[in-house]
Amino acid sequence: MTSNKLADAYAHCVAMARDHYENFPVASRLLPARIRPAVTVIYAFARSADDIADEGDLSREQRLARLDAYRCRLQQLLADGTPDDPIFIALQDVIARHHLPLEPFQRLLQAFHQDVEKTRYADFGELMDYCRCSANPIGELLLHLNDAATERNIGYSNAICTALQLINFLQDTNQDYRENNRIYLPQDEMQRFGVTEQHIANRTTDFAMQGLMRHQIERARRLLESGAPLGLILGGRFGFELRLIIAGGGRILKHLHENSRDAFARPRLTPRDKLAMVAQAALPRVTGRKRPGKSGCGI
Structure with a gap:
């Protein structure tokens, strides 16, 4: 592999990250400089596979075929194959350089495969299994990049990542x-609260929908809070970045709880929210992990 070809591959991933940036800590200046290129490559891999599952006018069969091709390319990295796709060229280097396991990447592809085939979730157990593949691998890989992938830390990370995935579902329900x-709301819980798909189709916010959303918000809050100690265990820039992400999740949950008139309104973080997040991340022992107040979201 020539140095120019590898540099071009990394540049391709950086360009993709800039074009598609969402809520992923892509090359954040808060992250340690030594891992920023690797984080960008991981994002490019996940984003490109997610686009196969969601974007464009491909048929179901075409999406599945392309995801299967991605799975084969990933597997070939184990056999020291020579990839020709810039994302996989950079990914091969990242995996070798940082001794990353392949299994989290495989789970990510499993989640995107599921996105093509599954649109409803019978219960929270099914939703948790999806989060185990769609969200948790990112946290695990970041821990590996920071040489902090202990069993305890992975447990905390999984709680945080699952909570953030659930928060994303709640703010993007419509x-x-x-x-x-x-629909990423458990079907059995919808039935228990008296919510039907017509509530979502018509954006109906009634007593039943409010009750269901409060239940989802509180569960996500508990999960986020249970993983919060990881922000104190990890030091330096990575720890601060993580505390900032946790604080952001808490603020979004607060807004979701306060959207009592419109359960489908997507919350936006205000400048005041961002100042509060920075304060909580900078002074975690003072401002972090409060017990719930009247809002029910006192993270």
Whole structure:
């Protein structure tokens, strides 16, 4: 592998990250400089596979075939194959350089495969299994990049990543339904609270919908809080970045709880929210992990 070809591959991943940036800590200046290129490559891999599952006018069969091809390319990295795709060229270097396990990447592809085939979740157990593949691998890989992937830390990370995935579902309930016909609310809990798909189709916020959303918000809050100690265990820039992400999740949950008139309104972080997040991340022992107040979201 020539140095120019490898440099071009990394540059391709950086360009993709800039074009598609969402809520992923891509090359954040808060992250240690030594891992920023690797984080960008991991993001490019996940983003490109996610685009196969969601973007464009491909048929179900075409999406699955392309994801299977991605799985084969990933497996070939184990056999020291020579990839020709810039994302996989850079990914091969990242995996070798940082001694990353392949299994989290495989789980990510499993989640994108599931996105193509599954649009409803019978219960919270099914949703947790999806989060185990769609969200938790990112946290695990970041821990590996920081030489902090102990069993305890992975447990905390999984709680945080699952909570953040659930928060994303809650703030995108309307978008997921209208754009991809997906509902990430457990079907048995919808039935228990008296919520039907018509509530989502018509954006109906009544007593039943409010009750269901409060239940989801409180569960996500508990999960986020249970993983919060990781922000204190990890030091330096990575620890601060993690505490900032946790604080952001808490603020979004607070806004979701306060959206009592419209359960489908997507919350936006205000400048005041961002100042509070920085304060909580900078002074975690003073401002972090409060017990719930009237809002029910006192992270």
